[in-house]
Amino acid sequence: NAGVIQTPRHKVTGKGQEATLWCEPxxxxxxxxxxxxxxxxxxxxxxxxxxxxxxxxxxxPKERFSAQMPNQSHSTLKIQSTQPQDSAVYLCASSTTxxxxxxxxxxxxxx
Amino acid sequence: xxxxxxxxxTLSVREGxxxxxxxxxxxxxxxxxxxxxxxxGKSLHFVIDIRSNVDRKQSQRLIVLxxxxxxxxxxxxxxxxxxxxxxxxxxxxxxxxxAPRFGAGTKLSVKP
Numbered sequence: 557n558a559g560v561i562q563t564p565r566h567k568v569t570g571k572g573q574e575a576t577l578w579c580e581p582x583x584x585x586x587x588x589x590x591x592x593x594x595x596x597x598x599x600x601x602x603x604x605x606x607x608x609x610x611x612x613x614x615x616x617p618k619e620r621f622s623a624q625m626p627n628q629s630h631s632t633l634k635i636q637s638t639q640p641q642d643s644a645v646y647l648c649a650s651s652t653t654x655x656x657x658x659x660x661x662x663x664x665x666x667x
Numbered sequence: 668x669x670x671x672x673x674x675x676x677t678l679s680v681r682e683g684x685x686x687x688x689x690x691x692x693x694x695x696x697x698x699x700x701x702x703x704x705x706x707x708g709k710s711l712h713f714v715i716d717i718r719s720n721v722d723r724k725q726s727q728r729l730i731v732l733x734x735x736x737x738x739x740x741x742x743x744x745x746x747x748x749x750x751x752x753x754x755x756x757x758x759x760x761x762x763x764x765x766a767p768r769f770g771a772g773t774k775l776s777v778k779p
Contacts, residue, residue: 589766598771599711599756612766614668647710655701656767658711 557582560659562648568665569638577633577662579648588631589649589656590623599647605631638666669694671759673770681778686744688773690757693738697759700733700740701767705754714755715742747777 561580569575581588590602601615605625625631645661674689701716717724717731724731730743744751754774758767
């Protein structure tokens with residue numbers, strides 16, 4: 557069990573460019589979560605899928621952020637027209653019921 | 668939606684002492700309260716949880732208390748060791764199609 561796999565581990569984008577972050581949840585896990593971690597805001601919830609269906613995206617900034625789960629083995633978080641305030645560690649996590657397992661995160665830096 | 672507040676942003680204790688981290692939540696429907704540990708440069712990993720059908724749970728040196736009336740829960744680490752130094756996050760969810768919401772984290776330092 558390799559755990560939740562996130563790629564890339566680090567990404568640097570120029571302001572205004574697009575960034576796509578990838579997540580491979582643990583096989584058999586039905587729930588996939590995306591969070592964003594910054595020193596100022598802490599651990600913010602972004603969005604959540606269960607059995608590939610979007611359940612709650614209430615934490616997503618509406619205009620530039622989108623997430624998809626096209627199959628049970630991966631999810632993507634796309635940020636269009638990245639801004640410096642998007643710089644953060646983006647964490648993907650998965651679970652069945654109860655304990656949530658986190659990936660190592662993608663550190664996004666917008667310059 | 669659920670909001671979780673973690674009261675201590677930093678906590679420093681001497682090795683062997685106990686450490687207590689307190690959290691409050693807002694949604695009375697929340698029924699599942701996990702705690703996660705994040706060591707320097709690493710991601711979060713689960714340490715202990717409690718469900719709303721009990722008010723106390725212990726796993727070795729970790730004790731979690733839940734006060735549903737006050738919407739408050741706490742993590743007690745007894746006989747602290749330097750390797751307990753990390754950031755601890757509390758979370759709450761209703762476990763019914765609801766993603767856990769996390770507190771801001773408490774940086775615990777255990778000094779030898």
